[in-house]
Amino acid sequence: MILMIIELLVVLLALYVGSRYGSLALGAISGIGLALLVFGFGMKPGSPPTDVIYIIIAAVTCAGIMQASGGMDWLIQIAEKMLRKHPDRITFLAPLCTFFLTVLVGTGHVVYTLMPIICDIAIKKGIRPERPCGVASIASQVGITCSPIAAAVVAFVTISNANGFDISIPQVLMVSIPACLCGLMAAATASFHRGLDLDKDPEFQKRIQDPAQREYIYGGSVTTLDKEIPQSAKNAVFVFLGALIIIVLFAIFQDILPEYSTVKAIKDAPDFTFSDGTVASAAALAKAKAVIPGITEVSTVKLKMNVIIQIVMITAAAIMILFCKASPQKAVRGAVWQSGMVAVVAIFGIAWLADTYFSNYTDEMQTMLGDIVAKYNWSIAFVFFLVSVLINSQGAVVVSMLPLAYSLGIPGPVLLGVLPSVYGYFFIPNYPSDIATVNFDRSGTTVIGKYLLNHSFMMPGLIHVTVSTLVAYALSMIIY
Template sequence: MTIMMVIQLLIVLLALYVGSRYGSLALGAISGIGLAILVFCFGLKPGVPPTDVIYIIIAAVTCAGVMQASGGMNWLIQIAERLLRKHPERITFYAPLCTFFLTVLVGTGHVVYTLMPIICDIALKKGIRPERPCAIASVASQVGITSSPIAAAVVAFTTISAQNGFNISIPQVLLVTIPASIIGILCASACSYKRGKDLDKDPDFQKRCANPETYKYMYDNTATVLDKKISADSKHAVYIFFTAIALIVMFAFSHIDIKMNIVIQIIMLATAALMIIFCKADPKKAVAGSVWQSGMVAVVAIYGIAWMADTYFSNYLTEMQTSLGDIVAKYKWSIAFVFFLVSILINSQGAVVVSMLPLAYSLGIPGPVLLGVLPSVYGYFFIPNYPSDIATVNFDRSGTTKIGKYLLNHSFMMPGLISVGVTTVVCYILSMIIY
């Protein structure tokens, strides 16, 4: 790499670092500063903004946000809560599976905010160290992104792969990512089952119990959504939403001339409209909801990050192929480490796919290999600054789920490394066997 390439790469990394420190919309907006410096100061040719992926995210998030506004999300959370309260002794295994499938169904991991206090409450009342189910449940909610038919990462993977000669449908992606993710989550759950000291042997927890006010705060409150009345309209909205997902999967199996990114946009927008008209979903509530707002933040992040990354890599594609070609040619799976490291920086699986997958294809890595390492785009548990992880720490009234004194010795590290590691290995094996 030349000195100029290194300087410009440092600008890209600096923009990502500063954006991650501010969080939310800043990650994409500050990437715009990096893009401006690359284009106007160094004269690089602007890359191509990822408009196809952005349109899909907007349509999917609008649809999911309208379902949340209809009350349908509360019904899904109620179903999950009933399962967890029926089997509290198995919460370390059932809780992450619930958060995983919620993400698979809705396309975003931010739906866990309502369920996480319930997980903590059930574990605490059962005498189970809440860190055990809470940490892996938070991780599992993000693992589910690469297993969701309407998640940006999956749609972006199929779209970019088709542009590079690897024609694979969304159901074909899920055929390997879903079973691989479940195996990875179960392995992490097994490792979390006896993690840490039992509550009756934990001196820090016992010290908290000795304080009457703290004890009351921990045990006198009950987190639940079972007391919420679910209307028929709310249930109908869920039925409509799931029908839309089924239609998307059906179209993916068919051989129609319309591109899948267009099909998804049409179905998602039409579905949102049907829920508004027939299920009394309030559009203003949808815009104010957590699903829509987090989705729009993802749009801005992908817009800025991917455009800046594409600008840098497209201008130095030949140099990248020369410097990385030998390593990648010998160890094609090593691109997983690149995906993982980039994810630590940018906190968005969709942005990692959009910004790094074209480079991976340009390096000559086959599509099946890239599908196999797709789960490695989730690495932002490594530094515990992601909203769902921070929220989980705050929801755990017992204080057992925490960020350590040295930052990296936090509750999410072990389940994150195990689940992502195992999921990636299993996904790679399945992809090599099937494709």
């Protein structure tokens, strides 16, 4: 038990130090923890989540190519037109815009262009920018559990199918999207009258008494409406959306999935002895594609969805390069591709580290937590949330913690119901989207706070996670 605790401290320390450095360090420093567990404590290495990583690479490449074509500018422009048309409703419309942008692209890092526009509209309308900005930043991350190409959703489906919970991407979205929208609207409602109006805020009024500050706050104007979007950029968006539709159709209509034949070992089949005395296991014979009655057999399997997603995304990226004037060189310099590759490294290191620890202590975990989890299945939501606070990645939380949850005997529908709880990294405001939002708010009303935790994202974040998890849990119990 003492050794188990020491090794857990190694895992937690690696995650903590990595989170302090951020970016690539989160995955890289997890490698130090992994090395200590394997070489220092002699633990058997776990398995890195290769399927999820491949999907992220394919999806991020496709989204990055679309950004390089100018397609992202068109989506931002469409969102801005709607926001400027209804500025008095910006506290509700801004989070919806950032949410659906993330749902489309699979990463929350696409909203940096839209966030200063949200601030500008609020200031010009006399609305306290903290109101729409705080919840819009939360919404930009919430969309990750609602995107058909996001790592968290794909990993949930892949791991669930491997553990006997047969579910597809559309079935996950049927629960996560309405639940997260309910959570966001609850957070937006709570934010609608948050804080003092600008004309009644003594700190803000004092700030604009300085002519330089007044010019900084009111003088500038941030917009994308004056930017001309070429037809090739619009075509890239259509290609990207077409790829998403194809993926969803494949996931809904499983009968149309391509099939192929393979040789598999018959369950509990004995070893086979050749005439020369050589012995081979059923698994080895299946790998060698040797068909032997009673030991191996030919079976037909459908192409897996993780492979389909990769093929469709890479193909769409190629089409945009060939026909939509998208520059690959520009794509790798873009925010979408770079943030996606950082996510790959983070998930690679974190998930491998976590799997190494938990796979070596599965029996002990079942003994310690089995009774609690059996009685209160939903309590796993607190574990997901706390891990997310530490590692700043919803995909990494799913990849590293979902196998453990299934090993503890938690039913798949319960885990689907608590899926929104994997977003907890707003709790400590060190995530790039939150920091950027604070910097974009020229009024100074969106803040980190003197005591770190009293920041502008805490209230909408907690309301969203609570409401969305409750709604998702109810929907999952009703549907499944």
